Amino acid sequence: MEFVNKEYFLLLLLLVPYLIWYLLYGRKSEPSMRMSDTYAYQYAPKSLRVRLAWLPMLLRIVTFILIVLVLARPQTRNDWGKRTVEGIDIMLAMDVSTSMLAEDLKPNRIEAAKSVAAEFISGRPDDNIGLTIFAGEAFTQCPMTTDHTSLLNLLQNVRTDIAARGLIEDGTAIGMGLANAVGRLKDGKAKSKVVILLTDGSNNMGDISPLTAANIAKSFGIRVYTIAIGSKTMAPYPMPVGGTVQYVNMRADVDVETLSEIASTAGGHFYRATNTAELKKIYEDIDKLEKTKMDVKKFSKHYDAYQPFAMAAFITMLLEVLLRLVVFRRIP
Structure with missing residues (x-):
């Protein structure tokens, strides 16, 4: 003060x-009263x-x-206050294609992925974390920041209808999503740099192949953790028909081999998440990463x-x- x-x-x-x-x-x-002798009051309590x-x-x-x-x-x-913390640079690359509306994870894939990502962000207050979203194209939803309140707000606003509304092309451009995240991380000062890639499909869009993006990440010393979200067989998918919604069973289309190769190339790990508990497993490996000191500015x-x-x-x-x-x- x-x-x-x-x-x-x-x-x-x-x-x-x-x-x-x-x-x-x-x-x-102060008012007083005169007395001829005060001896009687000398020892009065x-x-x-x-x-x-x-x-x-x-x-x-x-x-x-x-x-x-x-x-x-x-x-x-x-003013701006400065403090030194220990953390790592992390970019979350999240698939927002329309197939993420499948409801084999509750309430659906996209909401489950957002919930786990939000819990992950809240559990690492000193990390520099950003968010890339991709469907047929990729863009940065939030650059790397330690202001996790703003990041969580932007994460909650992620929706799969951006492709349906024509804002970006629908599809799954894994290579573009990974390349976008790598572009945000490559100039970071932290010793440990990580991309956590969440998707439920296989690469079918974009100008950069997933393995090319993985090799670029490797050249910059960036580890890539890949998570395949969704069941291994069929999944209920809400299909709009007229003015109603009907559920159809959609076959899983996750390119497990490519995601596993991306993780192996970039020094990370591959996870298959058919439920929320398996999604959380990624915390165990991220917490083992080397941390580095960095200066954080905070405005009060x-x-x-x-x-x-x-x-x-x-x-x-x-x-x-x-x-x-x-x-x-x-x-x-």
């Missing part, structure tokens, strides 16, 4: 003459009210100090923090007035 108007702290110097006045003259100005007679004066001083703090305008810091937004001091000043002032007029009331 910092104070914008520090010059107001000079007002605290006024407490010095006030205390001197109170000790020398303040008590003498003092009541709690007499012992706490100084309390209103103390509350008055505390109120003044709190008001000065409010005038000084306390604020949180508004400022806000005025005078409210607690103002509330405390109001309470102490009200308490002082009540004590002076009720508990310690003096009748001249």
Whole structure:
């Protein structure tokens, strides 16, 4: 916490003459009763009210100090903070073709993949993570970042209808998705760089073959983990017919051999995920990767923090007035 108007702290110097006045003259100005002899009261016990007679004066001083703090305008810091963390560079390459709507994983393949990816991101707060999505084409949904809140928001917005709406071509361009992720990772400073490729199909689109992209990843020291999502036989797929949706059984079309070869070429591992538990298995290998130190900049937004001091000043002032007029009331 910092104070914008520090010059107001000079007002605290006024407490010095006030205390001197109170000790020398303040008590003498209070009402008193003259007696010829006070010997009889010399050893009389003092009541709690007499012992706490100084309390209103103390509350008055505390109120003044709190008001000065409010005038000084306390604020949180508004700057970029730097800290050093240990993490790795990771790009998630996720298939968003329409076949990812198959419901052999619950509720469907795309939602299961997003759920596991979100859990993975949340479990690695110090990693630099980005997201590439691909169907017949590939593009970066989120560049590598340690701002995982923004990344998770962008992940939740991933949908398979971008191909159906004509934003990109439908299909499965595994090579393009992998190449896009490699392009984001190649200039990273981390010692460990990883691509996690999730798909439910075989490469049938794009200008770059999956194995060519795998060799490019290998040349940059990037490991590639591939995950084949979907059952090994048939899967229920929602097919729009007229204004309704009918389910048809769709045969699995995952190119297991190519995905396995990609992982082997780029020093990673291949996984076959027919359920969520198998998807989570990738965590075990990622956690074993070497970590590297990197500097992270974080922006903290400022806000005025005078409210607690103002509330405390109001309470102490009200308490002082009540004590002076009720508990310690003096009748001249």
